[in-house]
Amino acid sequence: MFIFFSLKTDSFLILDSIRYYINDAVPIIIIAVGLTFVIISGGIDLSIGAVLGLSAGTSLMVSMWGWPFWTAILVGILTGLAFGLLNAVIITFLRVNDFIVTLGTLYIAAGALTVLTDKIQLIGTKDTNFQRISDMSFLGLTSSIWIALIIAMVLELVLLKLPFGRRIYASGLGETPALISGVNTRRTKFGAYLLSGGLAGFGGVLLASHLNSVQSGLAGGFELKAIAAAVLGGVSLAGGRGSVWRACVGVLFLTTLNQGLLLMGIDPLIFQIITGLCILIGVVVDRGVYKLALTVSTQIIDNEPQSLDSKEISS
Amino acid sequence: MSNISKRYQGVQALNKVNLHVRSGEIHALLGGNGAGKSTLLKVLSGLTTPDEGSILLQGQRVKIETPRIAQELGISMIHQELSIIPDLSALENIFLGQEELISQRKGWTPWVNRNDMAERVRSVAMEFGITEAELWGPAGEFGALKKRSIEIVKALVVQPKILILDEPTSGLEEHEKELLFDHMRNLKRLGVALIWVTHHLDEVFGLADTATVIRDGRSVAQTLIKGLGLDDLISLMFGTQASALIKQPRIGNTGSKPQAANRLKALEVANFKRAGVLKDISFDLWEGEILGIAGLAGAGRTELIRAIMGIDRVDGGSVSIFGEIKKIGRPEKAYEFGMAMVPEDRKALGILSEFSVQKSISISNLLGIMRSGFLNTKKESDLAADYISKFSIKTPNAREKIRNLSGGNQQKVIISRCINTNPKILIFDEPTQGIDIASKVEIQNLIRELAASGKSIIVIASETKELIGVSDRIIILREGSIVGEVKSVSEKIQNSGYDVVEQDILHKSSKVAS
Numbered sequence: 001m002f003i004f005f006s007l008k009t010d011s012f013l014i015l016d017s018i019r020y021y022i023n024d025a026v027p028i029i030i031i032a033v034g035l036t037f038v039i040i041s042g043g044i045d046l047s048i049g050a051v052l053g054l055s056a057g058t059s060l061m062v063s064m065w066g067w068p069f070w071t072a073i074l075v076g077i078l079t080g081l082a083f084g085l086l087n088a089v090i091i092t093f094l095r096v097n098d099f100i101v102t103l104g105t106l107y108i109a110a111g112a113l114t115v116l117t118d119k120i121q122l123i124g125t126k127d128t129n130f131q132r133i134s135d136m137s138f139l140g141l142t143s144s145i146w147i148a149l150i151i152a153m154v155l156e157l158v159l160l161k162l163p164f165g166r167r168i169y170a171s172g173l174g175e176t177p178a179l180i181s182g183v184n185t186r187r188t189k190f191g192a193y194l195l196s197g198g199l200a201g202f203g204g205v206l207l208a209s210h211l212n213s214v215q216s217g218l219a220g221g222f223e224l225k226a227i228a229a230a231v232l233g234g235v236s237l238a239g240g241r242g243s244v245w246r247a248c249v250g251v252l253f254l255t256t257l258n259q260g261l262l263l264m265g266i267d268p269l270i271f272q273i274i275t276g277l278c279i280l281i282g283v284v285v286d287r288g289v290y291k292l293a294l295t296v297s298t299q300i301i302d303n304e305p306q307s308l309d310s311k312e313i314s315s
Numbered sequence: 316m317s318n319i320s321k322r323y324q325g326v327q328a329l330n331k332v333n334l335h336v337r338s339g340e341i342h343a344l345l346g347g348n349g350a351g352k353s354t355l356l357k358v359l360s361g362l363t364t365p366d367e368g369s370i371l372l373q374g375q376r377v378k379i380e381t382p383r384i385a386q387e388l389g390i391s392m393i394h395q396e397l398s399i400i401p402d403l404s405a406l407e408n409i410f411l412g413q414e415e416l417i418s419q420r421k422g423w424t425p426w427v428n429r430n431d432m433a434e435r436v437r438s439v440a441m442e443f444g445i446t447e448a449e450l451w452g453p454a455g456e457f458g459a460l461k462k463r464s465i466e467i468v469k470a471l472v473v474q475p476k477i478l479i480l481d482e483p484t485s486g487l488e489e490h491e492k493e494l495l496f497d498h499m500r501n502l503k504r505l506g507v508a509l510i511w512v513t514h515h516l517d518e519v520f521g522l523a524d525t526a527t528v529i530r531d532g533r534s535v536a537q538t539l540i541k542g543l544g545l546d547d548l549i550s551l552m553f554g555t556q557a558s559a560l561i562k563q564p565r566i567g568n569t570g571s572k573p574q575a576a577n578r579l580k581a582l583e584v585a586n587f588k589r590a591g592v593l594k595d596i597s598f599d600l601w602e603g604e605i606l607g608i609a610g611l612a613g614a615g616r617t618e619l620i621r622a623i624m625g626i627d628r629v630d631g632g633s634v635s636i637f638g639e640i641k642k643i644g645r646p647e648k649a650y651e652f653g654m655a656m657v658p659e660d661r662k663a664l665g666i667l668s669e670f671s672v673q674k675s676i677s678i679s680n681l682l683g684i685m686r687s688g689f690l691n692t693k694k695e696s697d698l699a700a701d702y703i704s705k706f707s708i709k710t711p712n713a714r715e716k717i718r719n720l721s722g723g724n725q726q727k728v729i730i731s732r733c734i735n736t737n738p739k740i741l742i743f744d745e746p747t748q749g750i751d752i753a754s755k756v757e758i759q760n761l762i763r764e765l766a767a768s769g770k771s772i773i774v775i776a777s778e779t780k781e782l783i784g785v786s787d788r789i790i791i792l793r794e795g796s797i798v799g800e801v802k803s804v805s806e807k808i809q810n811s812g813y814d815v816v817e818q819d820i821l822h823k824s825s826k827v828a829s
Contacts, residue, residue, distance in 0.1 A: 163685070166690060167678075173667040173669050174667055176664055177665060177666060180664055181678050182647045183647065240669050
């Protein structure tokens with residue numbers, strides 16, 4: 001697809017263009033990473049988009065009060081963590097359905113941002129340090145992109161190489177069997193929601209720093225983009241399957257698609273239809289490939305169990 | 316059916332299998348796990364189509380491509396798992412998916428008429444012990460036998476010529492099994508051909524007329540049951556090598572028992588209570604002992620050990636491990652205190668189906684495969700390789716998904732997972748449920764070896780024979796209370812004979828509370 005757009009449009013392959021749209025995708029990448037943990041653990045988090053928006057608001061507000069930039073970062077992350085904590089407590093301790101809980105917190109966060117922006121005009125902090133959080137440049141890439149890259153890599157490592165990550169997979173594959181095998185599924189899911197909230201908070205800080213202005217409704221619908229991207233990348237909504245890099249590939253796919261269509265001069269009004277079609281096609285094709293891979297892999301191992309059997313009988 | 320072959324994703328599940336069933340006979344279909352019984356039944360009931368071979372029904376060649384066609388041809392199947400929808404009435408369950416049987420009669424109305432339904436099945440239902448009131452009541456409230464009866468009525472309402480029963484006795488008590496067998500004999504008298512799949516070979520005698528034995532996807536024998544013994548069937552099913560293994564003398568575990576005076580109390584359960592389920596249960600488990608818990612379904616056996624492991628809450632009571640009172644509360648605590656459990660219902664509670672064999676083994680003790688702060692793949696695969704050779708787990712490699720293994724091998728993986736936490740106390744809930752005889756014996760031997768190496772073990776098994784065979788001591792539960800104890804199983808067998816012990820346990824566990 002990347003190549004397709006490069007050939008079709010003159011401007012697609014210009015480095016600035018790529019850098020620009022990937023930079024815009026950073027907040028979605030960051031929440032998609034947290035969401036991946038929640039989905040693999042067998043849950044769902046719909047609140048992340050709204051929480052990201054609210055955290056952008058709170059951190060920009062603090063910065064506008066003239067507080068140092070690191071307190072603004074802290075306030076943004078804490079806002080996210082507070083919502084993550086709320087989700088985690090209600091879902092894991094009160095055992096309420098995750099879908100409806102996070103839908104509820106979505107409205108609370110979105111509503112809180114509306115109230116906040118109604119009270120204070122969140123436009124422009126004078127603190128250049130705050131703006132530089134996301135817009136510094138290293139080796140040709142913005143600090144936002146570097147931060148997203150580091151977060152994704154570190155958390156992929158956590159998911160694949162730490163007991164917490166392994167327990168995330170186990171919880172998602174089956175809560176009761178995991179529980180019986182000694183996995184503290186409640187603590188594991190608790191951690192996943194907390195992480196998801198915290199990352200949404202930090203994503204908000206980056207967005208606020210980048211835009212330097214926050215309005216009501218900011219980042220609305222980001223959660224759906226993140227979910228679509230994660231599933232497109234191969235994170236199973238049923239839980240237990242997927243990884244961070246897969247979710248990131250999904251985000252890059254969706255944003256590249258969007259950018260390509262834009263540069264081809266296609267009417268933005270039909271973007272959503274094309275995006276929707278691509279998601280459907282992507283998921284269906286992916287399922288076909290998975291089945292094919294399953295067939296091939298079982299064919300390869302086919303002979304081994306039989307040879308084992310014959311050994312056992314002959315011995 | 317002749318020369319049926321089927322390949323599954325490269326695995327030859329059936330290889331020119333033949334099955335000939337006459338009407339008015341009970342035909343047992345036998346074979347170990349993975350022999351191809353289920354695949355054959357799937358072919359017959361239209362759930363899958365064969366790659367080659369033909370099916371003749373009363374001399375006519377037929378193609379069974381969908382379950383609907385099978386139904387129209389008069390082939391009904393009763394599945395091993397109960398597929399009753401609890402919120403629907405018995406009646407609605409019976410007609411689920413076959414509502415058009417009724418609406419056809421009503422002409423143009425698309426509505427389902429319940430009175431017509433009832434009329435149609437009333438007499439059959441009565442015959443199977445379902446009363447008028449029960450027909451209208453929600454099916455979820457029935458016991459296992461009633462549910463099974465509902466499924467049988469459901470299968471009969473289409474007036475089948477062939478009825479397939481896949482492990483119909485699973486979940487049934489002894490007397491319920493007898494009732495079911497009576498029903499099967501009735502059907503036979505009506506001229507229905509019954510194809511019966513079972514792992515319980517002793518049930519076959521006196522009920523089945525003929526048997527087809529399948530091994531490794533081939534039909535190895537079609538034979539009359541009359542004149543055959545259990546040993547004959549076992550060697551047909553598993554070959555002579557494996558049957559020798561089954562018949563080998565059991566490892567004695569009574570001789571080396573430490574005397575009561577210097578034995579340590581591994582586990583002491585005191586006054587366990589849970590409203591409606593457990594009524595003030597207290598018992599001890601000694602070091603190196605195998606304690607069997609007997610009782611009927613619903614007596615509270617599984618509930619008791621789930622409570623001990625901290626999976627379910629209790630209203631009162633305490634657990635001491637090696638003399639110290641421990642507060643368990645959650646399963647991971649139980650593991651911390653040196654307990655581990657092999658749960659019942661392997662598919663739903665035991666395995667994490669997508670996990671590889673090595674991940675399945677390491678999950679309960681992840682700290683054991685850490686190196687410099689991270690999970691170490693090398694350590695993990697070494698660990699798995701150890702257990703694979705130690706328990707001779709049959710798997711292509713350690714990265715194979717656990718769901719692709721046979722039942723017996725899945726169970727061995729779960730036992731490995733428990734042993735890997737180095738527990739002092741091991742709890743087995745129905746450890747041999749749904750696995751073939753050869754693996755069953757292996758697992759029973761494994762349990763004895765573990766006890767001999769000093770582990771303390773609790774075993775729950777619904778088959779009294781199995782329980783007597785494996786336990787040192789047995790306590791009997793009924794309606795949430797301990798109602799009896801066999802202090803030393805081996806002594807009692809020596810003194811009063813095996814049958815007396817078995818009768819005693821069955822009697823105590825089923826006696827109606829006065």
